[in-house]
């Protein structure tokens with residue numbers, strides 16, 4: 367592979383097959399995806415390990431990116447392998463250690479009109495240094511949102527599409543304006559779905575509970591990793607509909623996600639979760655997850671792509 371180091375200390379992005387200075391990655395304000403929310407994206411993390419920077423579950427993220435593109439009938443014009451290689455090379459050229467990677471595809475067209483037929487699609491990759499997502503990462507105060515999660519008959523919930531995040535933005539705004547750290551969003555039927563950018567787990571009687579595939583959730587890669595790791599450790603993991611009131615009677619609760627990693631939830635709607643402290647199972651889940659992503663575990667080495 368062609369390795370070129372970033373001597374000028376510029377941030378380098380990938381756009382349509384070329385490495386460019388991030389300062390040159392600009393679009394007109396009338397761009398279709400900016401006006402109508404028609405972009406699609408991924409969120410991937412890289413971690414510093416003793417073997418160098420590793421990208422966590424790269425193939426799975428790129429696969430989800432292509433699945434989202436397929437749902438929206440967007441032809442990205444690249445193979446999954448080409449995008450994987452472009453991501454690795456973008457991290458390498460920026461000499462990044464712990465980082466966040468954002469592949470993004472969008473209608474790069476600034477005519478007026480919602481239709482997408484014949485419009486050019488651009489693919490972009492940005493990678494930047496990244497630490498914690500939540501400032502209160504030792505434990506969150508959450509609010510069950512008055513906004514409900516959209517469902518597949520309205521917007522494809524399994525697609526990671528920009529427009530879906532307007533629902534997240536409303537829920538987050540409401541939670542923050544009411545003095546909470548984060549929102550928990552329920553389905554129109556009142557079942558727990560997810561956070562604005564995270565999946566949720568509860569602990570009840572020593573078992574893990576998480577909303578299932580029918581609960582209007584993004585099928586998170588972190589969620590999937592945690593289900594797998596915890597089942598392997600012998601813990602019972604149940605995927606099912608979760609009633610709102612179960613949030614208040616859970617022994618422990620936590621969010622998971624690429625950005626959120628494993629973040630404890632200590633209070634929901636002013637009610638303490640369990641005794642209001644980070645629980646033992648949440649700690650165990652966090653440790654197991656961080657061991658894996660930081661390259662300290664012998665298992666699941668295939669999840670780690672060393673840059």
Ligand SMILES: Cc1ncc(COP(=O)(O)O)c(C=O)c1O
Pocket residue numbers: 409560561562563564565583584585586587588589622623624625
């Ligand atoms: C709405 C939503 N749910 C769940 C997740 C967690 O998904 P993942 O673990 O794949 O990052 C995310 C983050 O991307 C998200 O935006």
